[in-house]
Amino acid sequence: MRHSIYIYILLMALVTYAIRALPILAFTREIRSPFFKSFLYYVPYAALASMTFPAILTATASPISGLLAFVVALWMAYRKKSLLLVALSACGAVFLAERGMDLARAMQLI
Template identity: 35%
Template sequence: MMNKALLMIILTGLVTYLSRFVPVLVYKGKEPSRFLRSFLEYIPYSALVALLFPDILYSTSSIFTALLGGIFASILILKQQNMIVVVAGTILLVYILNFYIEVGG
């Protein structure tokens, strides 16, 4: 049992290492095109949005406040604010909106 687990760990590490090392060998000394560099710069953002957006919608009891919080956070990010400002500001906005809905509604 232990040998099988150790073998799986080693093979997983090898596959991970090869998938990262082979492109370095293939593209050594070549500069990627401007389009490819631009495309690769946006992959982390799009992956993050794809992972977080569904959770944003159901993070509060009201989908309305969740959407407003997501829009507010997006605006702050586009204005290149510090991440602490984005998180703290969004939490504060959603808290105030939820409080207003509970008291006023």
């Protein structure tokens, strides 16, 4: 069965437009509910975290080094360090963890 690519593009455009237009049409008044306002405030952060966390664990050669980088980044962020320092610390943690595991493999400890 052969389908036209233009049908797919049109359908994608309609869905994309609907996702953006429906909230504008549905919420004509100001949202006053504190619960709903706080829910909407945190949705982007939750969505970003749910997409980022699995990538952190799978971006490195070993999930252990990814988890170590995550812990180091959390610690640095908790201590209110700059974003650049947090990112560099996480990269350094991955580098050291990978080198340590390579050394352990070379010495046949793992």
